[in-house]
Amino acid sequence: MKGARKIGRKPTARKSKNGRHFFPSRSGFWKGKGCLAPQPHLCSRHLPNRNPLPKGDITMAFELPALPYAYDSLSPFMSAETLEFHHDKHHQAYVTNGNNLLKDSGLEGLSLEEIVKQSHGKNAGLFNNAGQHYNHIHFWNWMKKDGGGNKLPGKLQAAVDSDLGGYDKFKADFVAAGTTQFGSGWAWLSVKDGKLEISKTPNGESPLIHGASPILGVDVWEHSYYIDYRNARPKYLEAFVDSLINWDYVLEMYEAASK
Numbered sequence: 138m139k140g141a142r143k144i145g146r147k148p149t150a151r152k153s154k155n156g157r158h159f160f161p162s163r164s165g166f167w168k169g170k171g172c173l174a175p176q177p178h179l180c181s182r183h184l185p186n187r188n189p190l191p192k193g194d195i196t197m198a199f200e201l202p203a204l205p206y207a208y209d210s211l212s213p214f215m216s217a218e219t220l221e222f223h224h225d226k227h228h229q230a231y232v233t234n235g236n237n238l239l240k241d242s243g244l245e246g247l248s249l250e251e252i253v254k255q256s257h258g259k260n261a262g263l264f265n266n267a268g269q270h271y272n273h274i275h276f277w278n279w280m281k282k283d284g285g286g287n288k289l290p291g292k293l294q295a296a297v298d299s300d301l302g303g304y305d306k307f308k309a310d311f312v313a314a315g316t317t318q319f320g321s322g323w324a325w326l327s328v329k330d331g332k333l334e335i336s337k338t339p340n341g342e343s344p345l346i347h348g349a350s351p352i353l354g355v356d357v358w359e360h361s362y363y364i365d366y367r368n369a370r371p372k373y374l375e376a377f378v379d380s381l382i383n384w385d386y387v388l389e390m391y392e393a394a395s396k
């Protein structure tokens with residue numbers, strides 16, 4: 138049939154700088170028999186199944202993923218109205234603008250993570266939109282209904298105890314990072330040199346460009362909390378930690394980053 142998509146076509150292997158072959162998927166995520174993704178959590182084999190992979194042509198790599206829960210499932214800690222605007226309007230805008238800026242950027246066909254890293258300091262528009270696309274894909278998965286609290290998976294609890302001084306100190310430092318981020322940005326828990334660390338970044342930045350692997354992030358742009366908490370950012374951050382964090386997804390990213 139003329140114009141029909143070929144099914145079962147083998148992906149074209151490309152050679153990386155170090156001579157290893159990789160298979161960029163149509164979504165911009167990595168896939169292959171052996172995971173060669175620079176960050177395994179961006180490999181299609183390691184990305185949790187609860188959230189469908191973005192689909193789309195490799196030169197139009199960004200697509201808005203579906204939320205992994207209903208709009209009203211995080212209420213009262215995050216309202217359906219907030220999620221509708223945040224996901225459907227704000228994240229969609231990063232996807233749309235990112236796709237426009239990706240055209241002719243010279244970075245088409247790379248994984249999302251590589252686009253974020255390689256556009257940093259060189260292509261501010263693309264970096265901002267690709268960075269926010271990356272951050273939000275994970276942000277939706279970093280939350281769940283009846284999440285949060287101090288019941289961490291054992292392996293993660295041990296790392297929090299040894300690297301961050303325990304759960305209570307983690308919570309205080311994480312909330313403080315989000316509270317003191319001046320203007321828009323994110324607070325993070327990431328793995329750097331094999332250890333957990335807490336940090337904050339402005340705008341669409343993430344620990345990716347600081348040599349670390351993010352495993353948990355909270356959006357402190359006003360669009361993330363103003364409908365529900367007005368200007369009370371610390372209350373939003375407390376609710377995020379106490380009632381929303383999906384520790385299972387944090388553990389998955391921790392294990393991927395620790396390999």
Ligand code: FE2
Nearest residue numbers: 227356358361
């Ligand atoms: Fe956001």
